Amino acid sequence: MERRKFIGALSLTGMLGVIDPKEVVAIAGNNEQLKLEKAGNDRTYWYKLLYKMANPVVSNLANGTLVKNMPLITSPTFDSRTPAVSYLEAVGRCYAGIAPWLALPDDHTEEGILRKKLRLDAIKGLDSCFAPNSPDKLNFAKDHQPIVDAAYLAQTFLRAPEALWKPLKSETKEAIITAFKSLRNRKPFKSNWLLFGSITEAFLLSIGVPHDEARLNEGVDKLNEWYKGDGWYGDGPNLAFDYYNSFVIHPMMVDTLAVMLSKGLVKAERYDLALKRMQRYALGQERMISPEGTYPPIGRSITYRTGAFQALAQVALMKKLPNTVSPAQVRSALTKVKQNMYDTPGTFDKMNWLQLGFCGHDPEIADYYTSTGSLYMATLSFLPLGLPATDEFWSAPAADWTAKKAWAAKTFPKDYHVDF
Known part of the structure; x- marks a missing residue:
C-alpha cells in the first residue's frame, strides 16, 4: 500500500559478517576530514556526520x-526526575x-x-541492554x-522492522x-505526550500484541481536536x-494513523488529512531556512538542534514533498543548516558526544528536562x-531553497493559507 511505504523496510542481505574496525575508522575519517567534504557530495557529508553523531551511543x-x-x-x-532516564533518551532518539x-x-x-x-x-x-543484569539496563x-x-x-521499529x-x-x-x-500504569500529560502513548500502542498493534485501545486512540483524537489550522496543531488546547x-506531533500522528489504517481501524481519509497537514507544515519549515542556512531559535527544546526539521525530513523520506518544493532544494537547505550547526566548535566533545547547547556549547540554554541523552533528537x-543514493533527493544538482531565491530577487512560489 502506497501510504505505508515509509514504515516498511527494504529487505536486507548479509546480516552476518566480520567488519574490520580499522577499515571503519579510515572511512569515517576524523573531524577535520568531515569538514572538508565537498558541497557537491552532500550525501557523504550527511552519512559521515550521522555516523559521527550516532556511533558513541550505538557502539557503547x-x-x-x-x-x-x-x-x-x-x-x-x-x-527532580531520575537523571538515569538520559540513557533511554539517548537510545530511543538516536x-x-x-x-x-x-x-x-x-x-x-x-x-x-x-x-x-x-x-x-x-x-x-x-x-545487550535488555538482557538480565545488563550494566546498561x-x-x-x-x-x-x-x-x-x-x-x-x-517509532524506530516501525521505520525499520526488518533491520x-x-x-x-x-x-x-x-x-x-x-x-x-x-x-500503561502512567498516563501521558495532556499535550503532545498523548501521541507517545499512541505510537507505542500502535507498534504493539503492528506486531500482533494486544494493545490498549483507549491509549492508542487518545493521542490521535485529542491532537486532532487541537488542530489550529494551516498545518499547525496545538500542544494541548493552546498553540x-x-x-x-516537528519533534513529535506530525511524524507520530502520521505514523500511528498509518498502522491504524493498515489494520482497518481508521479510514483512508483520516490518514490522508494528517499527511496533507504535515506536508503543509513541512512547506513552512523549508521557507523558515534563511538564505545563509540558519533558522529561528524559537521556543522550547532548541538544544535538540536539527531535530526541529524531522517533519520536513520525513516528508522527503516518504517522497511526499509539496509540488512547489523540490527534493534538491530541501537537501541543499538542510545540508547548509547542518554545516552551520555541526561544524561549530563545542557542539561535540572530544569523544564526539553531543554537548548541551544550540550552535556550539551553551549549557545555560538547556531546559529543565534536558540532559546529554536528550540531545540525540538531532538525528531525526x-x-x-x-x-x-540514486534517488532524486541525492542525485539532482544542488538547488536554491525558497528564502535563498527570494532574497536574491529570483522567482519563487507564492504562499497562501490552507483550510484543511
Whole structure:
C-alpha cells in the first residue's frame, strides 16, 4: 500500500559478517576530514556526520559501556526526575533517527561498510541492554520520562522492522514488549505526550500484541481536536510557537494513523488529512531556512538542534514533498543548516558526544528536562538517508531553497493559507 511505504523496510542481505574496525575508522575519517567534504557530495557529508553523531551511543550500547562512558550532563535547572532516564533518551532518539538509513540493503561501498557496522552494533546493543543484569539496563520503571523515549524506540521499529526488530533475540523482543506494556500504569500529560502513548500502542498493534485501545486512540483524537489550522496543531488546547509540531506531533500522528489504517481501524481519509497537514507544515519549515542556512531559535527544546526539521525530513523520506518544493532544494537547505550547526566548535566533545547547547556549547540554554541523552533528537533530521543514493533527493544538482531565491530577487512560489 502506497501510504505505508515509509514504515516498511527494504529487505536486507548479509546480516552476518566480520567488519574490520580499522577499515571503519579510515572511512569515517576524523573531524577535520568531515569538514572538508565537498558541497557537491552532500550525501557523504550527511552519512559521515550521522555516523559521527550516532556511533558513541550505538557502539557503547553494543559493548555494554553506555552507562560507563556516556557523559551524563544535565541542565543547570534540571528538575527532580531520575537523571538515569538520559540513557533511554539517548537510545530511543538516536535509533529513531538512524533507522531509515540502517534499513537500506548492504553493499560494499564506503557508506555501506559504515552502515552495516552501525546496524550490527545497534542490534547487538538492544540485545545487550535488555538482557538480565545488563550494566546498561534502561529505565522504564521510574518517572514519566520513559513514556517519551519508549515512543521513539517504537517509532524506530516501525521505520525499520526488518533491520532492527526482526533480528532481535526472542527474549529481547519479549523484554521490550513487557517494558512497553509497563508504561500503561502512567498516563501521558495532556499535550503532545498523548501521541507517545499512541505510537507505542500502535507498534504493539503492528506486531500482533494486544494493545490498549483507549491509549492508542487518545493521542490521535485529542491532537486532532487541537488542530489550529494551516498545518499547525496545538500542544494541548493552546498553540505553542516552537518545534514540537516537528519533534513529535506530525511524524507520530502520521505514523500511528498509518498502522491504524493498515489494520482497518481508521479510514483512508483520516490518514490522508494528517499527511496533507504535515506536508503543509513541512512547506513552512523549508521557507523558515534563511538564505545563509540558519533558522529561528524559537521556543522550547532548541538544544535538540536539527531535530526541529524531522517533519520536513520525513516528508522527503516518504517522497511526499509539496509540488512547489523540490527534493534538491530541501537537501541543499538542510545540508547548509547542518554545516552551520555541526561544524561549530563545542557542539561535540572530544569523544564526539553531543554537548548541551544550540550552535556550539551553551549549557545555560538547556531546559529543565534536558540532559546529554536528550540531545540525540538531532538525528531525526537525517531521515532522508533512508532514500538510496540514486534517488532524486541525492542525485539532482544542488538547488536554491525558497528564502535563498527570494532574497536574491529570483522567482519563487507564492504562499497562501490552507483550510484543511
